[in-house]
Amino acid sequence: xxxxxxxxxxxxxxxxxxxxxxxxxxxxxxxxxxxxxxxxxxxxxxxxxxxxxxxxxxxxxxxxxxxxxxxxxxxxxxxxxxxxxxxxxxxxxxxxxxxxxxxxxxxxxxxxxxxxxxxxxxxxxxxxxxxxxxxxxxxxxxxxxxxxxxxxxxxxxxxxxxxxxxxxxxxxxxxxxxxxxxxxxxxxxxxxxxxxxxxxxxxxxxxxxxxxxxxxxxxxxxxxxxxxxxxxxxxxxxxxxxxxxxxxxxxxxxxxxxxxxxxxxxxxxxxxxxxxxxxxxxxxxxxxxxxxxxxxxxxxxxxxxxxxxxxxxxxxxxxxxxxxxxxxxxxxxxxxxxxxxxxxxxxxxxxxxxxxxxxxxxxxxxxxxxxxxxxxxxxxxxxx
Numbered sequence: 001x002x003x004x005x006x007x008x009x010x011x012x013x014x015x016x017x018x019x020x021x022x023x024x025x026x027x028x029x030x031x032x033x034x035x036x037x038x039x040x041x042x043x044x045x046x047x048x049x050x051x052x053x054x055x056x057x058x059x060x061x062x063x064x065x066x067x068x069x070x071x072x073x074x075x076x077x078x079x080x081x082x083x084x085x086x087x088x089x090x091x092x093x094x095x096x097x098x099x100x101x102x103x104x105x106x107x108x109x110x111x112x113x114x115x116x117x118x119x120x121x122x123x124x125x126x127x128x129x130x131x132x133x134x135x136x137x138x139x140x141x142x143x144x145x146x147x148x149x150x151x152x153x154x155x156x157x158x159x160x161x162x163x164x165x166x167x168x169x170x171x172x173x174x175x176x177x178x179x180x181x182x183x184x185x186x187x188x189x190x191x192x193x194x195x196x197x198x199x200x201x202x203x204x205x206x207x208x209x210x211x212x213x214x215x216x217x218x219x220x221x222x223x224x225x226x227x228x229x230x231x232x233x234x235x236x237x238x239x240x241x242x243x244x245x246x247x248x249x250x251x252x253x254x255x256x257x258x259x260x261x262x263x264x265x266x267x268x269x270x271x272x273x274x275x276x277x278x279x280x281x282x283x284x285x286x287x288x289x290x291x292x293x294x295x296x297x298x299x300x301x302x303x304x305x306x307x308x309x310x311x312x313x314x315x316x317x318x319x320x321x322x323x324x325x326x327x328x329x330x331x332x333x334x335x336x337x338x339x340x341x342x343x344x345x346x347x348x349x350x351x352x353x354x355x356x357x358x359x360x361x362x363x364x365x366x367x368x369x370x371x372x373x374x375x376x377x378x379x380x381x382x383x384x
Contacts, residue, residue, distance in 0.1 A: 025346045032375040034363045035346045037173065037320065041237035043274070044285050051241075051274030059273050065257050065265055067094025067245070068272040074279040075230070075245055083215050085223070090250040093257055094267045094275075098203050098231040098244040099125055104256040104263075105199055105227045105246060106133035106165075114164035119150055120356030121322070123173045123201065127354070135164070141356035144313060144324060148177035152186045159190070165197045168216060171204040174353050174362040175322040176297075176315025178208060188219045198222065203231045203244075206286050208317045209294050217247065224249055234319075235286050236278040241271040293319040296365035296372060303376040304363075309384045319365045322350070326359040328384040335361055343378035 003011045025031050066072065072092040079085045095101040102125070110116070112134045118126050120141045130137040138158055142148040155166075168187065170179040179187075191198050200216035217226035231244040246256060260266075278285060297314075300321050304312045309328040312321050325335050332349035339345045339361075348364075350357030365372065 025340060028340070028344045031340070031344050031346050032367065032371055032378075033346045034365070034367065034372075034375060035348050036366075037234070037318075037364050038239050038366060039234065039237045039289070039319075040366050040368070041289055043237050043241070044278075044281070046281060047236060047238070047274050047278045047285070050277035051270050054273035055270045059269050061269060063094070063266040063269040063272055065261065066090075066253070067092065067267060068269070068276065071272050071276045071279070072245075074276055075247075078279055078282065079215075079247070083218055085215065085218055087247055088250070091247060091253055093246045093253050093260075094272055095244050095246055095260070096242045096264060096267050097233060098201060098229040099129070100242075100264075101229045101244050101246040101256075102126070102167075102199065102201065103129050103132065104259055105229070105248070105252070106130055106135060107259050108252055108255040109197055109227075110135040110164060113162060115160070115162045116164060117155070117158055117166045118354075119168070121148075121172075121174050121350065121353035121360070122167070122356075123169055124352050126167055126169075130167075136162070138163075139354060139356065141354075142175070142177070144175075144322075147313065148172060148175045149180060149183045150187060152183075152190070155187065155190055159194050159196070163194065163196060165199055166191060167199045167201065169201040169203075170216075171207055171213075171315075171317025173204065173318055174320050174348070174350070174357065174360075176318045176320045178211070178213075178316040181214060184214065184216060184219060188216070188222050191225055192221055197225055197227065199227045199229065201229045203229065203234060204318045205230070206235045207290055207293060207319060209297070210316045213317075227252060232275050232278055235282075236275075237289065238271075238274070238278065241268070241274060243267055243271045243275045293365060296367075296369055297321060299369050300363060300365050300372055300376070303372070307376070307380055321363045321365065322357075323347075323361050323363055324359065325361055330384065332358055332361055338382065338384075339379060342382045343375070345375045345378060 076087045110133045115136045116130045120139050127137045205213045217223045228247040233239040311324045332351045336349040348362040350360030
């Protein structure tokens, strides 16, 4: 019997639209990959060298299950210096990337049937992660005409006695939108009024092009109600090192540490040592990359809006552009396949980010302007 050993939960699983399109890309040897958010920058040499040196000096065993104390102290110092926020050692845990942190956080707070509100379009794994933790995802669609801000009335209507948490992602993957301070404050009031917990995915916090980034936990009365997810992947071009962190109240951190003992115990020691150097060099490393991404996004934005049937709003953060393709009459999956077949350009269909993403494709500006130019030159010659 086919799949006879699989869990009933997974026996009817299908590949995601994102996985399908990536598989199709292998048909061509000249594909310009604008799909996954994997930076084209190599991890800066001083970070690599620091990790290598510490490995030679003996940092090759298990790390503390909470994370290297020196790294946790570096994260605490970073939040103090940049956001005037104070965390203690037992309120920080180093994890194997922010996705790992999200799973642990959900596993720690959810009982069977608890509902978690997610705003669409959303980072693809959220829905599955909630389900893995026996929760029920509930979706609120944000709209381009409102600059992808959360509709507060809709949020209030979505809350019931089963609601346990809200997942917020700002700057947002895939839309590039940033929640306004006013929108954030209104969300915070709803969280407090309804005794909820908020999980704030702040992986792209360094990639804000318009204004300053504000951590959700910095809002009045929100530190004790917020689980913050951070990562070294994008900030320091360290995707392959698999290092992230969770900031939360000590009882939550203690719980996720205990859960993680049955998962992977600790994040890679060598990666943590490299991350110590990364956070030490923070501004020197991040600022040049952020400026380069901003140039790429501005270039891509101009090119997109010159293509018939395509439009986009200028992202306020991240390195993604969410392209409106509704005028072409094609679905997001049809468009993604057409761009791959006729232009050999790989993008992600909007449906991969929930129903609210249909009618869009996501472009990741993780290649240089020369490659972006080639990609858009090819796309311009396609008839839609």
